[in-house]
Amino acid sequence: MKADLELYDYWPYRDRPRIVWPGGARLAFWVAPNIEFYELDPPTNPYRKPWPRPYPDVGGYSIRDYGNRVGHERQMRLLERFGIRGSVSLSAALCEHHPEIIDACAELDWEFFSHGIYNTRYTYGMSEDQEREMILDAMDTIEKHSGRRPAGYLAPALSHSERTMDLFAEAGGMYTCDLFHDDQPTPVRVRGGQRFISIPYSLEMNDTIAYVVNRIEPRRYGRMLRDNFDRLYAEGETSGAVMCIPTHNYQVSCPHRLAALEQALDYITGHEDVWVTTGREIAEYFLNHYYDAALEDIRRKLEVADGA
């Protein structure tokens, strides 16, 4: 084990090359619905149990199935109402289990990025070959069912190896959602030297982290989303930031919670200088316009720090 995988260099938030998003926008805003499939009886990974209760974990499994049976349609129609195209963090096997969900999202021109095969199959303990096989399988499956090869990756259940970024970049990936070190896109160092970046995805705005881990009340979650937006929008005048709301259909679409998201989306999209976009579009725009300047600025600041 290492103290640091050295995926990125220290790069202070102040005095960076100014980012201006398309149309002069100061905030790139994207919503990332996780559309996941959890298996009722997966093989047990030696490093992490798939379910807290012994087989069958009826409560854990069935609330996640609720997300696909009940929640998805609600969230999709809500995003549609605000002109937001979702960037789907997709368990690739869902293409096979529930293709009508893929079709409905594709109809609305949503993006699909990879979230592994199942959210009950973790990266922990995989050999390099196994992880590569899993990453390629997910990308191939998503491409086959959606017509487009995914550009982004959120490792299944946020389970990683030391090589995850390297392998995804080698498979043709463009961006990762797994790093929470910044409010702007940043270059990510991979062994093959590919132009590979991190797009802010936000752990704290993630509904499952908010509702399950931090046990936050729905209305407080809605307020946090608006507060998060207000600050990033203000700072975006100096240099454009990214705000992401990662969601889960089994959390955010429950009848007692959807109003909180609805109010936040209404508030955010009601502001003028917001670029309502997708993960891939943010990644492409950053790579085309700011990636080189970012690398140069990082190098310069490291040299200054070294006293060179």
Next chain:
Amino acid sequence: MALDPEFLRYPHRRRGMDHDRYEWSQLHERGPVEWPGGARLAFWINVCVQFYPLNQRGMPFPTPGGMTMPYPDLRHFSLREYGNRVGIFRLLDAFDRFGLRPSFAVNGAMAERAPYLISVLRERGGEILAHGWDMNSLHHGGLAPEEESELIDRSLDSLQKAFGAENRGWLSPARNESPHTPDLLAERGIHWFADWVNDEMPYRFRAANGDLWAMPLSNELEDRFIFMQNLHSEESWVEQVCDACDFLLKEASVAGGRILSLNLHPWLMGQPHRIAYLEQALDYITSQSDVWSATPSEILRLCKE
């Protein structure tokens, strides 16, 4: 380092579910359901009448709401008993005040522990769900099918004697099941159960000995989940329930009848500092137009048509 090759094989990666218990179906694709009198929302309250033994086995895990201190954990034991002695009468008064007809999920052991309470429930005529034997007798894969069968039989027999009617509905203690629970329930004439939380409307659930119906009893709005697990305030519970009511009423206007279900525990909700919040929520819900106070069997009968 490598995982067993089994870890990259996916035997159930196919259309539909990864098991055969029920069909894959999205709620919005099903036809609208109509409630009596043009109601939009069926309001189902279920009250759990439970016995938490002191000598908790914790098999296969400590029961949520159960004993947490070294034996004898009198604080939690007696506080759960409080619900059946004191709290439930506050709940019953509130239901009467708002004209509501809750169902009661009753542990079989309660029949001999509190015959007075049983007689009160019997006279009310509310629908009774079998709720296992007690909160120390979880249904789980570590039980032999004969052991689990005996547990179910004992629970059903006790309630049949106490209430004089056969039970058709079931709620497992801690909503936990063994791989065989649905089959054993169907074999004993249980018609519906409420352990699974993957839908907001009833759906057909396959069992080895005849199908069951899965009834939607929300876990996310349950008092235990919101107060004990999430540590939310009473005000927040009311807000969440009322927000759910508003949302479902609105959805029902375009999609057909919906169900608002509240699962309550007298040992939590029946506390003097909480009961007013239940009354506040009930007042709000019952003052909306098009809300139908319904029992689970009434709901199910209409959904099956």
